[in-house]
Each structure stands twice: as structure tokens, then as C-alpha cells.
Amino acid sequence: MVKKVLTIAGSDSLSGGGLQDDLATFATEGLAAFSVITGIALIKEGEVRVEALSSALLKEQLASVDQVDQFDAIKVGMLQSVEQVVIVSDYLKNYIGPVVVDPVLSFKEGELSLEPGMVDAYVNYLLPLATIMTPNVKEGMALLETTEKPRSKTTALTFAKALCQRGRCSLYLKVGNPVNDEEYLDLFFDENGHRSAFRHHAVTTTNGHGSGCTLSAALTAQLAKGENLHDAAMKAADFTQKAIENGYSLSAGLPEGNVLPNWPLLDK
Numbered sequence: 001m002v003k004k005v006l007t008i009a010g011s012d013s014l015s016g017g018g019l020q021d022d023l024a025t026f027a028t029e030g031l032a033a034f035s036v037i038t039g040i041a042l043i044k045e046g047e048v049r050v051e052a053l054s055s056a057l058l059k060e061q062l063a064s065v066d067q068v069d070q071f072d073a074i075k076v077g078m079l080q081s082v083e084q085v086v087i088v089s090d091y092l093k094n095y096i097g098p099v100v101v102d103p104v105l106s107f108k109e110g111e112l113s114l115e116p117g118m119v120d121a122y123v124n125y126l127l128p129l130a131t132i133m134t135p136n137v138k139e140g141m142a143l144l145e146t147t148e149k150p151r152s153k154t155t156a157l158t159f160a161k162a163l164c165q166r167g168r169c170s171l172y173l174k175v176g177n178p179v180n181d182e183e184y185l186d187l188f189f190d191e192n193g194h195r196s197a198f199r200h201h202a203v204t205t206t207n208g209h210g211s212g213c214t215l216s217a218a219l220t221a222q223l224a225k226g227e228n229l230h231d232a233a234m235k236a237a238d239f240t241q242k243a244i245e246n247g248y249s250l251s252a253g254l255p256e257g258n259v260l261p262n263w264p265l266l267d268k
């Protein structure tokens with residue numbers, strides 16, 4: 001039986017994340033993939049501009065995918081306004097199944113301008129409906145409304161615990177490399193207080209765009225296939241690591257390139 005997954009996300013024409021990355025990950029994992037577009041990210045010369053889709057269009061797309069029987073998992077990526085957060089939350093209220101929320105509050109490619117009230121909207125409406133959220137440290141700081149960056153494993157653990165409490169959901173925190181340049185650290189916390197640390201050797205690369213989206217999409221894919229949260233997180237981390245190792249340059253003129261979410265299909 002084919003498993004079906006939905007991503008509610010923005011478009012990035014350069015495939016450095018966004019729904020292009022999600023759909024590539026889902027297809028690679030052998031799933032039938034569906035999408036609802038929230039906006040279009042325009043990335044040029046180190047600047048990111050996002051054109052949000054209207055609320056009416058967002059609602060129409062959600063009504064359209066509502067015709068599909070049952071998704072096996074849903075991923076939520078970039079949202080651009082409090083209204084979009086509320087519309088997507090209203091849709092998810094009627095959904096029973098795993099929901100992965102990647103709170104896209106920052107881009108590697110440049111700063112995002114966020115509507116005031118976005119953090120409150122995430123905290124009050126969307127995150128309590130999530131099975132798990134997947135912020136990086138910058139996004140975690142925004143959600144906790146703090147300027148203090150965790151700089152050790154101990155402070156990262158306290159930070160992660162506070163985030164779980166704030167979101168009232170499980171957490172996959174992309175800590176980065178606060179202690180050791182040779183290692184990337186991710187922390188997994190489930191709602192029952194079980195936690196794990198995932199460490200990966202640091203890949204030296206300038207082709208890292210899309211790593212966060214790939215991670216959350218791969219996690220969504222694993223949950224759709226029925227994997228438990230911990231093992232889904234572990235497999236998603238391994239999948240992403242290989243996508244980073246297989247990253248590619250876009251052009252000699254662009255300093256940074258993308259990860260390759262469809263790396264398992266390279267030899268086919």
C-alpha cells in the first residue's frame with residue numbers, strides 16, 4: 001500500500017530547501033508526495049525575499065488536499081504570517097497522524113523579515129499540534145525569545161528542555177558544533193523526557209543549503225513509514241548526513257550550493 005505524505009511549505013526555485021527538497025526526499029523514500037504552497041522564496045545575491053500566497057489560496061489548496069483520504073504524515077515548513085500559522089493550525093486540528101514542524105524563522109541564505117507575533121502564533125497554535133519540531137539554534141532562540149546562545153553541551157540540554165516545554169511537543173534540535181569543530185551535535189527530546197544526542201562528523205563543504213529541510217522531510221518520511229520517533233530521528237540524521245556529503249555546486253559564480261536529497265538514486 002502506497003504511503004502518502006503532505007508538505008505545507010514554501011517554494012525555493014534554487015532547490016536550497018523548501019518544497020523542492022521535501023518532494024525530492026519523499027520520492028526518494030518511495031512515498032507519494034503532495035504539497036500545499038505557502039509562498040515563494042526569491043533568493044538572489046545573498047538576499048531572501050518571500051512573497052506569501054494569499055490566505056484564500058492557502059485555504060483552497062488545503063481544501064483540495066482534504067479530498068485525499070488520509071496522509072501518513074504531514075510536514076510544515078515556511079509560513080509567512082500569523083494568519084498562515086492560524087490557517088494551517090486549523091487544518092491540522094482535524095488531522096490524526098504525525099506532524100513535523102520545521103519552524104523556518106531563519107534562512108542560511110539571508111535574514112527573513114518576520115511579521116510581529118509570529119513566535120507567539122507558533123507557540124500558541126502550531127507547536128502544540130506538532131508531534132515534533134526541528135529548529136536550529138537560531139530558531140530555538142527566537143522561539144524562546146532569548147539572545148543567549150547555548151555554548152556548551154550542558155547549556156544546550158537546558159535550552160532543549162525549555163524549548164520542549166514551550167512547544168509542548170517533542171524536539172529535534174540542530175545544535176551545530178558548539179564545542180568541537182569536527183563534530184555536529186543534534187539533540188532529540190521526546191515528550192516523556194527521553195533524550196538522545198546524535199553526533200556526526202563535520203563535513204567540510206560550502207554546499208549545505210537544504211540540510212534542515214532534508215532532515216525534517218526525512219523524519220516525516222520515516223514517521224509515515226511507521227518508524228517510532230527516536231529511530232525515525234536517527235535515520236533522518238543519517239539520510240541528511242549523506243545528502244550533505246553528496247552536496248553539489250550550482251555555478252562557479254555562486255559561493256554556496258545545495259545538499260542532494262535524492263543521493264540514493266545517484267547510481268540509478
Ligand SMILES: Nc1ncnc2c1ncn2[C@@H]1O[C@H](COP(=O)(O)OP(=O)(O)O)[C@@H](O)[C@H]1O
Pocket residue numbers: 108135136174175176184185186200201202203204205208210211212213215237240241244
Ligand atoms: N557541515 C556539516 N557536517 C555534518 N553535518 C551537518 C553539517 N551541517 C549540518 N549538518 C547536520 O545537518 C542537519 C541539518 O542541520 P542544519 O544545517 O543546522 O539545519 P538548518 O538548515 O535548519 O540550519 C543536522 O543534522 C546537522 O547536524
Ligand SMILES: Cc1ncc(COP(=O)(O)O)c(N)n1
Pocket residue numbers: 009010011012016017018019041077078104107108208209210211212213214
Ligand atoms: C521555501 C524555503 N523554506 C526553507 C528554506 C530553508 O532551507 P534549509 O534550512 O534547509 O537550508 C528554504 N531555502 N526555502
